[in-house]
Amino acid sequence: MTLTKKDIDIEQIVGNIAEQVRKDFFSTSEEDLVQEAFEQVKEAYVPQRKTYAMTTDHLSEETKKNHESLYRKEVEVLTRLSAELDAADKLSVDNNHSVYRSTKKDEITNLNAVYLHELYFANCFDLNSELFLDSLAYMRLANDWGTFDVWMADFMACAMAARSGWVVCGYSLYLKKMINVFVDEHDSGVLFGIIPVVVIDMWEHAYVRDYGNDKKGYLTAMMREISWDVVEDRVERIDALKKVLG
Numbered sequence: 170m171t172l173t174k175k176d177i178d179i180e181q182i183v184g185n186i187a188e189q190v191r192k193d194f195f196s197t198s199e200e201d202l203v204q205e206a207f208e209q210v211k212e213a214y215v216p217q218r219k220t221y222a223m224t225t226d227h228l229s230e231e232t233k234k235n236h237e238s239l240y241r242k243e244v245e246v247l248t249r250l251s252a253e254l255d256a257a258d259k260l261s262v263d264n265n266h267s268v269y270r271s272t273k274k275d276e277i278t279n280l281n282a283v284y285l286h287e288l289y290f291a292n293c294f295d296l297n298s299e300l301f302l303d304s305l306a307y308m309r310l311a312n313d314w315g316t317f318d319v320w321m322a323d324f325m326a327c328a329m330a331a332r333s334g335w336v337v338c339g340y341s342l343y344l345k346k347m348i349n350v351f352v353d354e355h356d357s358g359v360l361f362g363i364i365p366v367v368v369i370d371m372w373e374h375a376y377v378r379d380y381g382n383d384k385k386g387y388l389t390a391m392m393r394e395i396s397w398d399v400v401e402d403r404v405e406r407i408d409a410l411k412k413v414l415g
């Protein structure tokens with residue numbers, strides 16, 4: 170038997186399919202649709218732990234190991250948090266308590282901890298530390314603070330003001346100059362729009378074992394071993410960024 174167009178009304182069939190698709194689509198709740206959209210967006214990242222040669226005589230081997238083990242754990246936790254955030258329920262988020270909120274807060278803490286530790290490991294421990302008067306770093310700091318010594322006095326004051334935390338000199342995208350800030354713990358008092366240039370760990374684990382309560386003695390030792398080559402590279406990158414941002 171031969172089928173004719175009368176027997177197979179293609180337009181009718183297509184219409185029926187379209188109607189079914191429409192019903193299926195609109196029968197899906199709005200929440201399900203949003204959840205499906207979230208599932209399409211994968212946010213997870215895997216931070217890579219780096220190795221640093223802490224070539225300094227100003228810190229004991231025990232203190233160096235403490236830094237390394239804390240840094241390793243921060244990277245591990247951050248990796249886990251990244252995956253957890255990727256799968257977190259984002260529909261029943263609450264600002265009093267929710268898994269998403271807690272995990273997001275911990276992500277910020279550990280991301281800062283990893284980043285600041287890496288900056289510190291890279292810009293300290295240079296046994297041949299040397300700052301040239303014609304370097305960009307020296308000229309920028311001297312220019313933005315009046316003199317280099319004024320910058321350093323303020324930087325050290327910031328370090329002494331930090332509780333368990335960090336001292337950071339960085340370029341403020343808003344003020345368009347180098348400024349000094351301190352951060353209590355890893356995430357209290359963090360300033361937006363600052364690109365770090367010099368970072369020193371001011372947590373107790375960084376100095377108590379070797380310096381007791383002599384925080385200033387530890388700080389002075391670290392300042393003597395700043396890798397100005399690393400700082401110069403950061404300042405050059407900021408200059409390149411300034412050209413783009415204006």
Ligand SMILES: [Fe+2]
Nearest residue numbers: 236370372375
């Ligand atoms: Fe540390």
